[in-house]
Amino acid sequence: MTDLPGHMAVALGADDIETLFGAMARTIIAHAEELTALDQAIGDGDHGVNMKRGFEAVTANLPAIAAKPLPEALKAAGMELVMKVGGASGPLYGTLLMTLGKTLPAAPGRGDVAAALAAAIDAVKARGKSETGQKTMLDVLAPVQAAVARGEDLATIRAIAAEAAAATVPMRATRGRASFLGERSVGHMDPGARSSQLLVEAVCDAIGDFA
């Protein structure tokens, strides 16, 4: 495993962007049934199906998305998710990607990635009216952002994402459909935390391939 695209800022080419979004789409599509099963336990049971529909739309438009500079590609992929997911995860992940696109320069260094992730997480908090600790995707994204800001390597970032997703199992949900279940939400991994972990892993793998 290599570091993030360096402390040196390097522009991602169309091939890199295709690798990045292709990896994200493949992992979500491959894990759609698992995500739906997690969501059937504590949600409305459609997270995998919804995310799969969104990332299939990203895949269908991948050449057009990858032809854009990274910030525009992120905005375009985010808009696909907003329009095609059909559940709350569409606007949430769409907002995440669109804010990254608004914040990242075309040739980001690690500091840019950490800052853009922080801005994107704030936007997701506003969109979902949520904070960390409520058993949501934020409980994975926040520690990942902190790890990026600290300068951890890709293997460590992956491990932190996995630990953070696992750490949602004993949590009690206070936001989203799972919050209706109260104590019964305890003992299940949050599906949004799991999909965030999968996306972080895919991004780490893709970045590993660039170097």
Added chain:
Amino acid sequence: MSLAKTSAGTPARVGIVIVSHSPDVARGTADMVRQMVGTEVPLAWCGGNPDGGLGTSVEKIIAAIDAAWSEAGVAILVDLGGAETNSEMAIELLPEERQERTVLVNAPLVEGAIMAATEAWGGGSLDDVRRTAEELAPR
């Protein structure tokens, strides 16, 4: 109470948009509004994800806002969480001059839609419509 005027000079009534995860619930609620309030209030409904299954679609919500558009503004009534998040996203994607005249109402879907439409029919402003319907929200 303020009445915005349409270009024709008749008072514009606030439009009502009904958003449910279920197309049947959205259509049924709209049917009740039509039967109880009549046809003079601009009204549109949408339900279902982009594949037509249960869920909500930002694209359909934007189309419903366009269909119910009124110079007096549009009030959106929703059922559950995803409908709210998707409606907020839809509002942000509207042309800027429409964003400030489109509000999400925090009220039970069926009762809220009927109260909102009744207030709109009576010539209430967007703010009146929202406040009247939100009196039904659980505290």
